[in-house]
Amino acid sequence: EPSEPPGLASLSPGAPPQAPDLLYADGLRAYSAGAWAPAVALLREALRSLEVLGRTRRDCGASCAAEPDAALPAQLLGAPQSASGPRAWEPLLLRATLRRAECLTQCAARRLGPGGAARLRVGSALRDVFRRREPYNYLQRAYYQLKKLDLAASAAHTFFVANPTHLQMREDMAKYRRMSGIRPQSFQDLVTPPYWAAYDSGLELLGQQEAALALPRLEEALQGSLAHVESCRAGCEGPEEQQPAEEEEEEGSQGGLYEAIAGHWIRVLQCRQHCVADTATRPGRSFPVPDFIPSQLRRLQEAYAQVGNVSKAMENVLSVLLFYPEDEAAKKALSQYQTELGEPRPGLGPREDIQRFILRSLGEKRQLYYAMEHLGTGFKDPDSWTPAALIPEALREKLREDQEKRSWDQEPPQPKSLPYWKDVLLLEGVTLTQDAQQLNGSDRAVLDGLLTPAECGVLLQLAKDAAEAGARSGYRGRRSPHSPHERFEGLTVLKAAQLARAGTVSKPGAKLLLEVSERVRTLTQAYFSPERPLHLSFTHLVCRSAIEGEQEQRMDLSHPVHADNCVLDPDTGDCWREPPAYTYRDYSGLLYLNDDFKGGDLFFTQPNALTVTAQVRPRCGRLVAFSSGGENPHGVWAVTRGRRCALALWHTWAPEHRELEWTEAKELLQEEEEEEEEEEEEGETLSRDPSPEPPSHKLQRAQDKAGKLLRVREEL
Numbered sequence: 242e243p244s245e246p247p248g249l250a251s252l253s254p255g256a257p258p259q260a261p262d263l264l265y266a267d268g269l270r271a272y273s274a275g276a277w278a279p280a281v282a283l284l285r286e287a288l289r290s291l292e293v294l295g296r297t298r299r300d301c302g303a304s305c306a307a308e309p310d311a312a313l314p315a316q317l318l319g320a321p322q323s324a325s326g327p328r329a330w331e332p333l334l335l336r337a338t339l340r341r342a343e344c345l346t347q348c349a350a351r352r353l354g355p356g357g358a359a360r361l362r363v364g365s366a367l368r369d370v371f372r373r374r375e376p377y378n379y380l381q382r383a384y385y386q387l388k389k390l391d392l393a394a395s396a397a398h399t400f401f402v403a404n405p406t407h408l409q410m411r412e413d414m415a416k417y418r419r420m421s422g423i424r425p426q427s428f429q430d431l432v433t434p435p436y437w438a439a440y441d442s443g444l445e446l447l448g449q450q451e452a453a454l455a456l457p458r459l460e461e462a463l464q465g466s467l468a469h470v471e472s473c474r475a476g477c478e479g480p481e482e483q484q485p486a487e488e489e490e491e492e493g494s495q496g497g498l499y500e501a502i503a504g505h506w507i508r509v510l511q512c513r514q515h516c517v518a519d520t521a522t523r524p525g526r527s528f529p530v531p532d533f534i535p536s537q538l539r540r541l542q543e544a545y546a547q548v549g550n551v552s553k554a555m556e557n558v559l560s561v562l563l564f565y566p567e568d569e570a571a572k573k574a575l576s577q578y579q580t581e582l583g584e585p586r587p588g589l590g591p592r593e594d595i596q597r598f599i600l601r602s603l604g605e606k607r608q609l610y611y612a613m614e615h616l617g618t619g620f621k622d623p624d625s626w627t628p629a630a631l632i633p634e635a636l637r638e639k640l641r642e643d644q645e646k647r648s649w650d651q652e653p654p655q656p657k658s659l660p661y662w663k664d665v666l667l668l669e670g671v672t673l674t675q676d677a678q679q680l681n682g683s684d685r686a687v688l689d690g691l692l693t694p695a696e697c698g699v700l701l702q703l704a705k706d707a708a709e710a711g712a713r714s715g716y717r718g719r720r721s722p723h724s725p726h727e728r729f730e731g732l733t734v735l736k737a738a739q740l741a742r743a744g745t746v747s748k749p750g751a752k753l754l755l756e757v758s759e760r761v762r763t764l765t766q767a768y769f770s771p772e773r774p775l776h777l778s779f780t781h782l783v784c785r786s787a788i789e790g791e792q793e794q795r796m797d798l799s800h801p802v803h804a805d806n807c808v809l810d811p812d813t814g815d816c817w818r819e820p821p822a823y824t825y826r827d828y829s830g831l832l833y834l835n836d837d838f839k840g841g842d843l844f845f846t847q848p849n850a851l852t853v854t855a856q857v858r859p860r861c862g863r864l865v866a867f868s869s870g871g872e873n874p875h876g877v878w879a880v881t882r883g884r885r886c887a888l889a890l891w892h893t894w895a896p897e898h899r900e901l902e903w904t905e906a907k908e909l910l911q912e913e914e915e916e917e918e919e920e921e922e923e924g925e926t927l928s929r930d931p932s933p934e935p936p937s938h939k940l941q942r943a944q945d946k947a948g949k950l951l952r953v954r955e956e957l
């Protein structure tokens with residue numbers, strides 16, 4: 242075996258790349274041998290290669306499609322014409338097809354060198370590996386070994402976004418985040434198309450009533466989404482889509498000329514139609530955002546209306562009506578805009594891009610449904626706006642049945658927000674342990690997996706260090722306001738940041754506190770309030786410890802039964818939403834850090850404050866989240882031994898009650914970081930943090946895979 246990977250010698254930037262599978266195999270081999278620099282070079286070249294191939298195919302597809310008919314060469318044109326008659330179209334179609342294939346072959350050869358067209362054929366297995374972003378996992382590790390931490394972090398982040406349940410990477414990400422040598426901007430996703438960021442910030446700004454700022458982002462998101470649909474569609478003519486779907490395999494491969502052409506054509510159409518769902522699915526998620534394009538148009542309409550641009554609002558609502566001609570809200574908005582504008586404006590119509598989009602899509606759907614009815618091909622329509630009239634009568638009934646069957650056999654009825662909520666759970670690597678029903682109440686849930694044991698350790702240490710600092714400065718062992726048998730220590734995010742600055746507590750601890758509170762906020766919002774943003778209003782790290790020797794025959798609770806945003810009257814069961822209650826609290830969260838204490842379970846009661854309806858045992862990484870009102874009276878049993886620590890958080894819908902200290906703490910820690918960056922060298926941070934473990938099972942698989950690919954290569 243040569244010590245230098247064979248692919249490496251001929252890497253030269255700008256030149257047409259070698260085949261991606263060969264580069265990847267060489268890259269993995271270098272990786273397994275611990276040759277980090279060549280591994281990086283080869284893996285990156287493999288990524289570039291795949292990208293160049295995709296671009297070549299798209300460009301050649303576009304330029305050959307744009308060739309005028311007159312480009313049919315004389316030899317083809319000169320063939321005897323039967324200009325009329327029943328089969329007149331046939332030679333025209335087939336001659337044009339011949340010419341198009343020639344054009345594509347020439348184009349690929351021009352761009353990729355002789356035999357370029359064959360190079361465009363990338364196996365679907367390799368394509369999947371790349372789709373799952375696996376090369377980035379190897380890259381992050383190799384960069385780490387080369388001490389290129391910022392590059393390692395961005396590769397790791399890129400991989401994690403598409404593999405949110407990957408536990409090893411979750412741990413590694415946490416480690417990267419704790420390394421202070423890495424700039425926060427390095428945690429960037431190198432692959433996800435930018436329209437997602439535009440979409441998210443557009444929605445966020447709109448939620449904050451900042452329509453003027455939201456508009457450019459929303460427009461960018463829509464343009465980006467449409468552009469992504471186009472490039473996805475261009476990929477549908479690529480050779481890798483030739484593999485027929487299982488059920489059609491027989492027909493497709495054994496049919497005659499026209500059956501084969503029809504079969505292939507239907508697959509191309511299916512693929513093109515699927516591009517809408519592809520565009521609407523975030524990397525790493527399993528479901529598309531429902532109604533992605535129409536819902537963006539609705540937001541645009543809303544935003545334009547808010548800034549008073551009525552004609553633009555009109556354009557967008559007319560576009561929505563192209564999708565949903567019967568939409569009541571849109572019809573109402575339209576007539577309102579018409580009144581506002583006064584006389585009819587002749588130039589005002591739906592957006593042209595959307596008009597074209599819909600017409601084309603309808604044409605494709607018509608063919609697909611036709612083939613479904615008459616050729617028995619399959620089609621899963623990704624859109625909910627497809628007009629019923631377009632679906633053949635014979636199919637409508639069956640499709641409706643399928644849908645009904647699907648909705649009640651597979652899943653119990655779920656809240657509307659579920660797909661999104663599930664996605665967030667996945668992203669955070671979190672599991673829903675008990676829902677409201679299992680907890681015998683409403684608007685409550687127990688989630689696990691929000692923190693790794695290491696993260697709990699860091700936060701526990703933070704609480705401990707802060708308490709010791711408090712003790713040194715005089716006020717030791719405050720008795721709990723709720724029980725004389727317990728001590729109580731509380732730490733706010735701002736206090737933590739100040740102590741970190743003073744060097745009294747660890748800075749990663751203070752940072753983690755901030756990060757974790759945001760993690761809880763995201764989840765709480767996704768679960769309970771996906772339509773309306775929640776803000777943190779107060780974050781408090783609280784430890785309660787049993788005072789030794791005072792625990793015999795203790796009758797009281799660690800925290801008496803109460804509701805978080807109202808004053809509970811157990812006699813009547815009423816809960817008065819008025820001071821001294823914190824009336825603006827809308828959702829509560831308790832994120833537990835440990836379980837090595839006695840007692841201290843959280844419990845919910847009926848409004849009489851007596852009848853217990855559910856109990857939750859604290860443990861590291863467990864979040865109990867619930868709405869803060871009278872529907873969720875709760876308390877804590879006495880802690881009779883040890884120390885029980887939890888992060889208590891309250892969320893609010895009211896932006897004016899958002900926690901200003903949170904932002905202040907964040908700024909404090911950032912300033913600190915900037916100062917440090919100037920002084921600190923990278924080597925020091927490395928030794929403080931253990932290196933990410935090598936993805937060991939992955940390594941094995943990498944070797945297997947490399948072996949397999951190599952064998953394939955040798956056979957060639």
Ligand SMILES: O=C(O)CCC(=O)C(=O)O
Nearest residue numbers: 800805831843877887889
């Ligand atoms: O720590 C707990 O489990 C509950 C605390 C609580 O209910 C509160 O602080 O309002």
Ligand SMILES: [Fe+3]
Nearest residue numbers: 803804805875
């Ligand atoms: Fe409470």
